[in-house]
Amino acid sequence: MTTNASPGDTPAVDPAHITQAARDTLTVRRVYGDAYExxxxxxxxxxxxxxxxxxxxxxxxxxxxxxxxxxxxxxxxRSPAPSEAPETSGKPSEGPGSGNAGGDAGGEGSGGGGGFGVRVKATGVYVVDDAGVRWQPAVDVNRVVLGGQAVLAIVGVAASLAWAIGRLRRG
Structure with a gap:
């Protein structure tokens, strides 16, 4: 079996390496940051x-x-469906294996891939002082603004519906 790439051109994908990188990233150090005073x-x-x-x-x-x-x-x-029938017009066929225009029937293959994703969102801080330990949540201003806009939109739609129903009853 031959390959087009020479050894060393493309490193082999090692799923264990990807899993280890994800494990190293998803640690308790991501949840609890370095404490500071x-x-x-x-x-x-x-x-x-x-x-x-x-x-x-x-x-x-x-x-x-x-x-x-x-x-x-x-x-x-089995017999091919009409869309699977061999093409006889002299043009290259479309379908499985048609990418090998040279006609060599000794195809090869390989593949591989992987990755990981991480999302980290600040939640808050623990504050330790003379009064004891207390939790201070982080305020997500974007979420607060979006929630306010959603409430205003709902109130606006409800007021419009009430106004329209009131006009229909009077008229």
């Missing part, structure tokens, strides 16, 4: 962390690639 007050930042990881791999074979790939339904022991 201001005067006699200790502040411990806290965040909410979401994350996910995924990976995949592929393979290939030469059975349905290259010259003659257009008659692939016959290899499966």
């Amino acid at each position: 201001r005067g006699s007050t200790l502040v411990i930042p806290v965040a909410t962390v979401w994350g996910g990881t995924g990976s995949g791999w592929g393979s290939g074979s030469g059975e349905l690639s290259g010259k003659g790939a257009a008659d692939w339904p016959f290899h499966l022991g």
Whole structure:
């Protein structure tokens, strides 16, 4: 089996490496930040962390690639549908394996991929001082503004409906 890429051109995808990188990223250090001290007050930042990881791999074979790939339904022991019938106009066929215009029927394949994503959102801080430990939540101003806009829109629609119904009853 030959490959177009020489060894070293493209590193192999190692799903274990991706999972380890995600594990290193999704740690308690992301949730509880490094504590710092201001005067006699200790502040411990806290965040909410979401994350996910995924990976995949592929393979290939030469059975349905290259010259003659257009008659692939016959290899499966069934008659092709009209849309699957081999093209006879001399143009390259479309369908499984038609990407091998040279006609070599010894196709190969490989594949791979993966990644992970992380979302970190500040939640608040724990404040430790002479009065004890207390929680100070972080205020998400964007969420507050969006919530206010939604409430105003609902009130506006309700007022418009009440006004329209009142006019219909009077008229």
